[in-house]
Amino acid sequence: MTRGSSTGYWIGFTVVLAALAAAPLVLPPFWQRFATEILVWGLLAMSSDILIGYTGMVSFGHSAFFGLGMYGAAAALLSVKPPNLWLAMLYGLVGAAIVAVFVAYFATRLRDIYFSITTLVFSQIFYVIIFTWTEVTGGENGLTFSQPLLSIPGIFSTRFTIETLHWFILGVVTCSYLLLRRITQSPFGRVLQAIRENEPRTRAIGYHVERYKMVAVMLSGLFAGAAGVLYAIQNKFAAPDFVFFLISGETVIFNVMGGAGTLVGPVAGAAFFLLLREGVSRFFTEYYLIPVGIIFTLMVIFVPQGLLGFLRRRLDQ
Amino acid sequence: MSVGIPLDQIAIQTVNGIVNGMILALVASGLTLIFGIMDVVNFAHGDLVMLGGFTGASTLALTGNFWLALLVAALTIAVLGAALQASTLRPLLGRDPLTTILATFGMSLVLQKYAIWQWGPSARSLKEPITGQFTLFYLQYPWYRVATAVLAAAIIGGLYAFLKYGRYGIWIRATTQDRIMAQAMGIPVPIVHTVVFAIGASMAAASGVLFGPLGGVTQNMGADFTLRAFIVVVVGGMGNLGGSIMASIFISLLEAYASLVVSPAQAVIVSFMALILTLLFRPTGLFVPTPK
Numbered sequence: 001m002t003r004g005s006s007t008g009y010w011i012g013f014t015v016v017l018a019a020l021a022a023a024p025l026v027l028p029p030f031w032q033r034f035a036t037e038i039l040v041w042g043l044l045a046m047s048s049d050i051l052i053g054y055t056g057m058v059s060f061g062h063s064a065f066f067g068l069g070m071y072g073a074a075a076a077l078l079s080v081k082p083p084n085l086w087l088a089m090l091y092g093l094v095g096a097a098i099v100a101v102f103v104a105y106f107a108t109r110l111r112d113i114y115f116s117i118t119t120l121v122f123s124q125i126f127y128v129i130i131f132t133w134t135e136v137t138g139g140e141n142g143l144t145f146s147q148p149l150l151s152i153p154g155i156f157s158t159r160f161t162i163e164t165l166h167w168f169i170l171g172v173v174t175c176s177y178l179l180l181r182r183i184t185q186s187p188f189g190r191v192l193q194a195i196r197e198n199e200p201r202t203r204a205i206g207y208h209v210e211r212y213k214m215v216a217v218m219l220s221g222l223f224a225g226a227a228g229v230l231y232a233i234q235n236k237f238a239a240p241d242f243v244f245f246l247i248s249g250e251t252v253i254f255n256v257m258g259g260a261g262t263l264v265g266p267v268a269g270a271a272f273f274l275l276l277r278e279g280v281s282r283f284f285t286e287y288y289l290i291p292v293g294i295i296f297t298l299m300v301i302f303v304p305q306g307l308l309g310f311l312r313r314r315l316d317q
Numbered sequence: 318m319s320v321g322i323p324l325d326q327i328a329i330q331t332v333n334g335i336v337n338g339m340i341l342a343l344v345a346s347g348l349t350l351i352f353g354i355m356d357v358v359n360f361a362h363g364d365l366v367m368l369g370g371f372t373g374a375s376t377l378a379l380t381g382n383f384w385l386a387l388l389v390a391a392l393t394i395a396v397l398g399a400a401l402q403a404s405t406l407r408p409l410l411g412r413d414p415l416t417t418i419l420a421t422f423g424m425s426l427v428l429q430k431y432a433i434w435q436w437g438p439s440a441r442s443l444k445e446p447i448t449g450q451f452t453l454f455y456l457q458y459p460w461y462r463v464a465t466a467v468l469a470a471a472i473i474g475g476l477y478a479f480l481k482y483g484r485y486g487i488w489i490r491a492t493t494q495d496r497i498m499a500q501a502m503g504i505p506v507p508i509v510h511t512v513v514f515a516i517g518a519s520m521a522a523a524s525g526v527l528f529g530p531l532g533g534v535t536q537n538m539g540a541d542f543t544l545r546a547f548i549v550v551v552v553g554g555m556g557n558l559g560g561s562i563m564a565s566i567f568i569s570l571l572e573a574y575a576s577l578v579v580s581p582a583q584a585v586i587v588s589f590m591a592l593i594l595t596l597l598f599r600p601t602g603l604f605v606p607t608p609k
Contacts, residue, residue, distance in 0.1 A: 058419075109597075113414055114551065116358070117547045121548060121592055122589075124544055124585075132582050249422055252419065256419055289430045293423045293426035293427035297420050300420045304412075
């Protein structure tokens with residue numbers, strides 16, 4: 001694909017993909033669902049990596065994109081009969097895109113922590129709107145709907161099973177990963193990395209930094225919206241809790257734990273976080289965030305590169 | 318916008334807005350102090366408010382003295398703040414300021430859950446120490462609210478005097494201006510940082526206790542306070558003490574007036590709008606001189 005593309009990387013890619021595809025066939029039912037969920041959160045984490053790892057902008061507002069993806073899917077599934085999978089995807093992406101345009105326009109005027117705070121505030125705006133606009137969004141209770149059929153128009157249409165849902169989501173996540181990888185390696189992606197390394201110099205060379213940042217936020221928002229749609233389809237509901245900034249915080253945690261700037265790292269981070277949560281909540285029940293928070297803080301201090309940080313060079317081939 | 322709203326209601330909301338604004342100013346000035354001096358965006362600031370409120374509630378239940386509770390809460394949270402700073406933020410000194418957001422976010426998660434673990438999920442209310450009321454139009458307005466505003470102003474005034482004339486205050490300002498030079502002049506910069514964080518934390522705790530009788534103390538009030546304080550600090554101009562005080566009152570007044578027309582939950586959107594407009598037209602902050 002690109003110059004210096006290594007066979008080692010593609011062998012690793014194939015092995016991991018095969019393992020993920022085989023997961024629902026060998027795992028017990030609880031872990032089947034768990035594996036699918038890791039993929040969805042992994043996509044959300046990957047989407048924010050474009051900003052955190054590649055452009056150096058820490059977004060604390062990804063719950064807005066994710067949540068609007070969910071509510072967009074809900075709108076399609078509730079208003080159009082019979083519920084259509086691809087329409088849900090389309091509505092969700094449009095919903096996320098609208099929010100992304102809004103956030104991109106305002107938040108990219110600011111840098112560093114100001115950007116983080118602004119994205120956080122924006123996600124809270126959407127949270128308040130969704131939470132209080134009960135007639136449309138169902139308010140605190142959210143919306144429930146039935147799962148669409150897995151279909152390719154004119155060819156076939158069948159109900160989702162646990163396995164096919166997993167494979168469908170795996171397919172979307174893999175395509176997104178390859179697309180994001182292509183983007184980060186394109187000249188556009190290189191400019192984003194230049195912005196991360198030295199913004200004034202990038203500007204001095206003649207790049208319109210704001211425009212690049214806006215496109216980055218919009219792209220990131222679209223992929224986060226796709227994750228929201230997948231989550232809605234998997235769980236058959238949309239709830240305001242998923243627009244609340246705690247989800248944004250978790251997205252940042254995924255990135256830091258797994259290693260931002262690698263695309264694969266955040267997915268691994270999501271898996272690590274979910275497993276950690278699953279493990280410690282057996283001992284700490286609802287207080288699982290106490291040990292998880294401590295582990296996270298320790299990782300910020302001692303492992304700033306994340307779990308897969310050491311693979312950074314290899315993954316970027 | 319005031320069509321159909323009687324003048325006395327507007328007057329009452331003005332007083333309410335100023336009182337709430339002063340409590341918010343107390344929170345925000347702690348946040349501003351920490352940011353201005355250490356470049357640390359303290360995501361856990363609202364949680365320190367919450368912990369202060371709970372410590373105050375426990376002390377009040379034990380001793381029955383509100384002012385003692387205020388003092389105990391401020392001191393306890395100051396010690397906690399110093400410990401948190403020394404253990405998690407000191408190792409991050411000199412790294413990207415963004416890492417401090419992450420570290421304090423982790424801190425916030427832990428503190429929030431710790432509060433539920435320690436004090437349970439139910440809300441606590443503090444009994445107000447001053448029960449007198451005076452007549453404000455058709456309302457009996459509690460003196461306690463007025464006292465809160467005055468006390469908050471006094472604490473902020475004390476902070477200002479301390480920064481201006483105190484020995485540590487001068488060290489703190491020197492560290493703000495030039496960290497490396499200050500260190501070269503023999504100022505113990507790491508200790509200054511710890512002290513600043515402790516002061517900010519104790520101010521947060523004090524506002525938690527003062528707010529207790531007005532709105533009660535709940536486990537999830539932390540996020541709300543953090544968010545509000547962030548808005549205020551950005552609108553006022555980051556790292557600018559006077560600006561954040563003005564912005565606190567401004568935002569609280571806006572919300573108080575808005576709640577005449579819409580529900581309080583939606584009135585928050587007005588302050589979000591204020592933030593957006595500020596970012597659009599005065600990204601450096603509303604209450605600071607125009608940068609050259």
